Amino acid sequence: MRPSSIFKLPCALCMLLLLSSPLTLAQAKVESREDEAVTRVLVVFHSDAGGTWKMAQAIAKGIESVPRVQAVLRQVPGLSEVASLVPVVKVEELSEYDGIALGSPVHFAGSTPQMRSFIDSTLDLWSQRALEGLPATVFMSAGSGAGREAAVQSLWSALASHGMMIVTTGIMGNAEIDKRIPQGVNPFGTVALTGIPGASRPSPGELHVAQLQGQALARTARATQLFRTRSPVAQQTSHSSSNPAAKVSAVDQRIANLGLDLRLPAPAGSYVPFKRVGNLVFINQVASRDGKILHPGTVGAKVSEAQAREATRLAMTNVLAALQQAAEGDLSRIKQVVQLTGFFKTDARFTRHADLMNEASALAIDVFGDEVGRHTRGTVGAISLPLDSAVEIQAVFELYPDVFEDNLG
Numbered sequence: 001m002r003p004s005s006i007f008k009l010p011c012a013l014c015m016l017l018l019l020s021s022p023l024t025l026a027q028a029k030v031e032s033r034e035d036e037a038v039t040r041v042l043v044v045f046h047s048d049a050g051g052t053w054k055m056a057q058a059i060a061k062g063i064e065s066v067p068r069v070q071a072v073l074r075q076v077p078g079l080s081e082v083a084s085l086v087p088v089v090k091v092e093e094l095s096e097y098d099g100i101a102l103g104s105p106v107h108f109a110g111s112t113p114q115m116r117s118f119i120d121s122t123l124d125l126w127s128q129r130a131l132e133g134l135p136a137t138v139f140m141s142a143g144s145g146a147g148r149e150a151a152v153q154s155l156w157s158a159l160a161s162h163g164m165m166i167v168t169t170g171i172m173g174n175a176e177i178d179k180r181i182p183q184g185v186n187p188f189g190t191v192a193l194t195g196i197p198g199a200s201r202p203s204p205g206e207l208h209v210a211q212l213q214g215q216a217l218a219r220t221a222r223a224t225q226l227f228r229t230r231s232p233v234a235q236q237t238s239h240s241s242s243n244p245a246a247k248v249s250a251v252d253q254r255i256a257n258l259g260l261d262l263r264l265p266a267p268a269g270s271y272v273p274f275k276r277v278g279n280l281v282f283i284n285q286v287a288s289r290d291g292k293i294l295h296p297g298t299v300g301a302k303v304s305e306a307q308a309r310e311a312t313r314l315a316m317t318n319v320l321a322a323l324q325q326a327a328e329g330d331l332s333r334i335k336q337v338v339q340l341t342g343f344f345k346t347d348a349r350f351t352r353h354a355d356l357m358n359e360a361s362a363l364a365i366d367v368f369g370d371e372v373g374r375h376t377r378g379t380v381g382a383i384s385l386p387l388d389s390a391v392e393i394q395a396v397f398e399l400y401p402d403v404f405e406d407n408l409g
């Protein structure tokens with residue numbers, strides 16, 4: 001099998017399952033819009049000197065190269081100075097993901113005691129069959145590379161015991177890597193050789209194959225997520241993206257909890273409320289509701305700061321209403337809030353624009369969560385704004401592309 005064919009497997013699997021199911025492709029597309037969410041893949045690792053940590057980042061980069069798939073980095077319990085900012089994994093969160101990549105240094109042709117002890121802590125998940133059917137892959141960092149393939153396979157034993165679907169590397173990336181230097185790549189899972197003197201490690205070739213490995217895992221996770229049946233225990237404990245109702249309702253639920261009424265004002269001129277360019281969405285809104293501007297006038301004169309904050313919240317709510325239309329009703333399709341720019345009608349001495357704009361930023365994070373909601377930002381004072389609005393917000397968002405357009409189209 002050619003390396004590129006490996007990537008077509010998940011797509012072929014999708015087609016096969018769709019053909020054998022009573023759903024037509026058109027029905028599946030509609031249901032996928034309603035039910036599907038982001039695929040989340042966990043990269044959990046241990047690293048002492050940083051080799052495995054660098055590999056974990058390359059795996060995560062490969063995972064994120066697949067549309068609508070998010071990588072979540074976690075480390076196993078135990079002190080790791082090289083990746084001190086990475087949160088420690090909780091064993092019960094494992095069943096919340098749609099795929100798992102395990103990374104460890106090679107110790108005596110096996111994994112480290114820290115990784116081993118973490119795997120032993122999954123005993124309850126094993127008896128509940130909570131990880132059954134989840135795609136998984138293994139990457140490592142070694143010194144000379146002695147025993148590296150056995151080391152990868154030692155972790156495979158644990159994955160097989162859990163009934164997980166092992167994603168291998170085969171000969172992917174082989175054609176592109178520099179064969180004049182020793183490389184730790186092998187058919188089982190990428191390994192970095194960090195003990196080779198005089199060379200930067202992991203090598204560019206090892207990092208490249210690690211990215212391809214992450215991509216292969218993400219594609220398998222994405223394809224199998226749609227059809228995987230989970231053990232009853234996993235379904236009960238999972239708050240994951242694989243539980244479509246939970247995931248889709250997460251953004252909707254937050255909008256409901258915040259009491260947001262997403263009603264898009266009719267355009268007040270010759271323009272459209274949003275424009276999509278590729279996966280980017282561009283939106284501009286003022287603080288208008290039911291044809292009226294909320295708290296019109298100049299901030300610091302007629303309009304108090306409290307009123308300006310209220311107006312900012314309404315302008316941002318209108319931005320979200322436009323975004324909901326752009327995303328065809330499914331706000332879980334937002335990959336990230338890219339940039340917000342706030343224009344405030346103020347007098348020349350006003351300097352607290354950033355405080356006012358925090359209202360919009362906080363709303364973006366409250367709705368989408370910290371990872372998706374954080375954005376770059378600009379704030380500007382203006383002498384006048386349309387319809388005497390105290391505020392106007394410009395926003396740029398990135399959407400995940402449609403999974404069927406991407407994989408089957």
Ligand SMILES: Cc1cc2nc3c(=O)[nH]c(=O)nc-3n(C[C@H](O)[C@H](O)[C@H](O)COP(=O)(O)O)c2cc1C
Nearest residue numbers: 047048049050051052105108109142143144145146
């Ligand atoms: C106790 C111990 C055993 C090791 N055994 C091996 C081994 O069998 N083969 C190998 O290639 N490297 C071995 N190494 C080297 C580590 O795998 C190497 O330093 C690796 O890069 C560490 O990963 P890290 O940079 O993520 O901490 C061993 C190191 C230690 C401390």
